[in-house]
Amino acid sequence: MLRMKLIISYDGTRFSGYQIQPNGRTVQGAIEKVLQKMHKGEPIRVTASGRTDQGVHAVGQVLHFDTTLEIPVDGWKRALNTMLPEDIEVWHAEKVSDDFHARFDVKEKEYRYFIWNAVSRDIFKRNYQHHVDQKLNIEAMKIACNYLTGRHDFTSFCAANSNVKGDKIREIHHASIDREGEQLIFQVRGNGFLYNMVRIIAGTLIEIGMGKREPEEMKQIIASKDRANAGHTAPAQGLYLWKVYYKK
Template structure:
């Protein structure tokens, strides 16, 4: 048997997240059906990140095993012919037997987009978080520095997460004002708790609005209290950019 690694890009607007669930359409199920149709037998795929409803990805990683003779780098072309236009296999390759899309990962990079304008955007409606009040970028940048390093991020985890430890390390957190009133929040770390990136984004938005002081962030982290942090920012602004191995 051969193991095939996939790099996947998708617009999550029309899907109920990544993971297969009953009675709803998911990204994983859609790809599995395409591969199974291509190979003529039922094939399951394992993804690295279980993105939520409406979350997008530029660099989701998944793998599957097969005895097919199709060259590893040709799977992307064959599978894409059977996928809807909002899911694309950007790269495929044969990897070693010990590779695992989830357990071999060393870190992830996410991007969160805020559309900061008095009026909503028709184009960015399903691709960003619309915030009307003008945000103070410099305050958000100052707050961002406090997240970097290894901390117990229990205050930045939604209920429903099942992990043995809430300690994670953030390697970088960068905030940049883009053109067309877009604010980009980019965070890289060794792993993230359930909704952690969206809660960090929501907290930084509160800082930008003046509802939370930038220098309160260490106190919020140390409190381990979810109610002290900002709200969970909407899913449509979140993008899984890259997974490191």
């Protein structure tokens, strides 16, 4: 038995999210289907660093699975990419030790949220960036980002309907926002994220950029531990699971 680690990208547009479900096209379902074919009908379960919601993209999602197949590493990548649908791409495959775990061994995750900040929408970006037509004050958003870093109870940025086990304390190592022409990129890295956390933070930052809230409110929102005080949940299509970092 051999444990394989994959790094994959996917375009979330046409998936009902990462996690397998009885109805709906999922990333996990598409990958397990291909692996089952490669294993002559034997079902293979894959484990990801975490799930992503419907419409959310991934540039560097990480998976592991166990196999008895003896295939060179390059062969895995080629075989999977040949059989997978065009909206999933395996860009790295490697053999790892038996005790590697794609979810439990995560040290840090990076997400990016893309905003297309222009008067006109761009239909070619409609599934890949969140369009905001009102001019956003990026300086105010930068100030607000500073309040996010550090170890906090992020209850205010957790979807009210989530059933997180354990506490809602997470550590954000980096949070920044930059403008490249009409594109705004919010980058956030941390040791873990609650359900909808990045999208609620993005939605709150957008409201700050619009002048509906002061940048300093970010601090009070965190302290209040109340979802009702944060902004709206920004739409899925702007969000990318960018990179997953592992222990050792």
